[in-house]
Amino acid sequence: MTEHNSAHDSAHDPAAVVTETDSQVPSLRLGISACVLGQEVRFDGGHKLDKYIRDTLGSFVEFVPVCPEVEVGLGMPRETLRLKRRAEDARPALVAPKSQSDHSEAMLRYARDKSRALSAMDLCGFIVKKNSPSCGMERVKVYPETGTGSPSRDGVGAFTRELMAALPLLPIEEDGRLRDPVLRENFIERVFAYHRLRSFFAQPWRASDLMRFHAREKLLLMAHSDYRPLGKLVAESHSIPKAQLQEAYSTLFLQGLAKQSNVGKHSNVLQHIAGYFRDRLDVHSRREVHEQIAGYQARLLPLVAPLTLMRHHIRSLELNYLQEQSYLWPHPPQLMLRNHA
Ligand code: SF4
Structure with missing residues (x-):
């Protein structure tokens, strides 16, 4: 795996289907939460490497790693973040509970700019880190506005929410769900189909x-x-x-x-x-x-x-x-x- 592993660049028709004798495909770009690739960008300096994604899928795609929390300037190590309900806005706030700092506006600006930049990169899909208040795609914990009581499990990470709004047709999936063989096949099938579609219309x-x-x-x-x-x-x-x-x-x-x-x-x-x-x-x-x-x-x-x-x-x-x-x-x-x- 490389993050720009274009080893599969090819001169053949990019819109052609993969055949048994020609299993190499033209370079296909996938966005990904950087910690899933093994980059040590988590709040505690750790990572959440998924070896299937990095090594097996990585043999066929070029990854574009993104860590919203680092790129928004929160540094490492950093305080943990969480989503917090707010009555005046349908979008939960992104807060650091210990220091009480609110990163919602900074993340919103970053996520919109980054989504625009990513839309120019011809991505064919995006793999996001589950449960993260920045990267999660679904069922992310949202804490009550009062700060007490149990969280609901109905949030979307603050970065991924904007990514999905900016690129509604982009196949997006969580690393955790990709461990299910059926969901994994469906997602990767969509990614390769999107690549064929893009390649077709590019000519x-x-x-x-x-x-x-x-x-x-x-x-x-x-x-x-x-x-x-x-x-x-x-x-x-x-x-x-x-x-x-x-x-x-x-x-x-x-x-x-x-x-x-x-x-x-x-x-x-x-x-x-x-x-x-x-x-x-x-x-x-x-x-x-x-x-x-x-x-x-x-x-x-x-x-x-x-x-x-x-x-x-x-x-x-x-x-x-x-x-x-x-x-x-x-x-x-x-x-x-x-x-x-
Ligand atoms: S989940 Fe997202 S924000 Fe958190 S460390 Fe991974 S890439 Fe960065």
Whole structure:
């Protein structure tokens, strides 16, 4: 891992999907709370290193580390901070309870400036530190205004709140939630999809190119949500001004992928793929495919099991439409994200 590990820069088409023979992808930037990368920036001079994120995911992305509390000038070591409810403002205050100092305005200014700067860096996602009054994404403790009583668990960190407001479509996830294999796969899938989308629109394109891009993403979208509104938009793309089309497509694409996938949705996609084998495989091979899908539906097999068999048939039958689907290779296989039942 490096924080600017561009070892995966490549001359090939940046919008292309990852394939089994070409698992390297062009440089992809992820923002991250610096302590999760192992930087000693916490209030006590410690860190909260996540080795999977730094070492495994870090082999495929370029991290942009951010520590809001250090960058706002609080130094190290520093007093611990907390969120405190305030009646006159929906945004809780960011305070240091021991000294009674209030850092809300400084953090608000910093977070807005930093979010603007980050939006110019082509980030494809952001990993934030859970529970932090600055970086947490959800369920952060908010203490009562009076200073007594138990905290509620409904806050958002003061930096992350502004980041989410400035970049509402950016995939953001907490380090803690990324230990759940399903949430991890969903997040990383969105990050790589966002990267393909950005790469596509970064180059000259025509409506017909967008149709081809959309065709490649169709099964992946199907695994998350109803892809028909996007299909309708693409079908009408020749009559929509390009800037408007890009914005509308990007919004629907990212909103669609933000809906969590699950076993039922993946099973639908697998059945859809199996439909292409109907007149092309013998009875024995078709039965084997259906047994693998049933095993996955019953949570006896990981998703990678039926997919591996299907990829084999897709390749040997030369089913080009399926071979090009990002669903088959949505992220580098070395991340082993589809190995959970
Ligand atoms: S949680 Fe955020 S503010 Fe706190 S040390 Fe980590 S990066 Fe800095």
